[in-house]
Amino acid sequence: GAGVSQTPSNKVTEKGKYVELRCDPISGHTALYWYRQSLGQGPEFLIYFQGTGAADDSGLPNDRFFAVRPEGSVSTLKIQRTERGDSAVYLCASSREGNNEQFFGPGTRLTVL
């Protein structure tokens, strides 16, 4: 079956602009996660959805970051007033109910100029 997909694969924006990153989880996976990976580092947790609600948003760095999952499937990560330090690869993962094996998408590489 289809894996986790993310769009766009690359996004270049200017400092101060607003961006949206999209994640399509594996069909039937109720849990969805966003992570951020900087060069040479492991992924760092941002937010986790169980269904439509954010069950854990403790990893969001500040209030410029927001994510939604209105119908319990596709999720959008939104970043306002982007800064150069936001440049990273944003990874999305999903997992089945009651099973924490997480499956990752290819990521969106965000570059803020």
Next chain:
Amino acid sequence: KQEVTQIPAALSVPEGENLVLNCSFTDSAIYNLQWFRQDPGKGLTSLLLIQSSQREQTSGRLNASLDKSSGRSTLYIAASQPGDSATYLCAVSLIITGANSKLTFGKGITLSVRP
């Protein structure tokens, strides 16, 4: 706060060698541990998942072991091949939050297998 360490950061071996990649974590109250492979510029591919009640998992030439009490896991790769060259990351989830909880990752070990 859970910390995951993978040492060394990079490893280069000749083709055919059996090798062990190490992972250590500070909080032994884990729910499970997952090993991933990441190719340059790509996402993460899940290799093996070990539940906290298990001691090891095997898939093909890969074997992962877990020792919760000592806070360690190892990924054993048998008869390494150039195609195994990639970055290998381990990640743990905590028992406090249970199933479907966030993963804490190490920085990964970049493996190069020389033909």
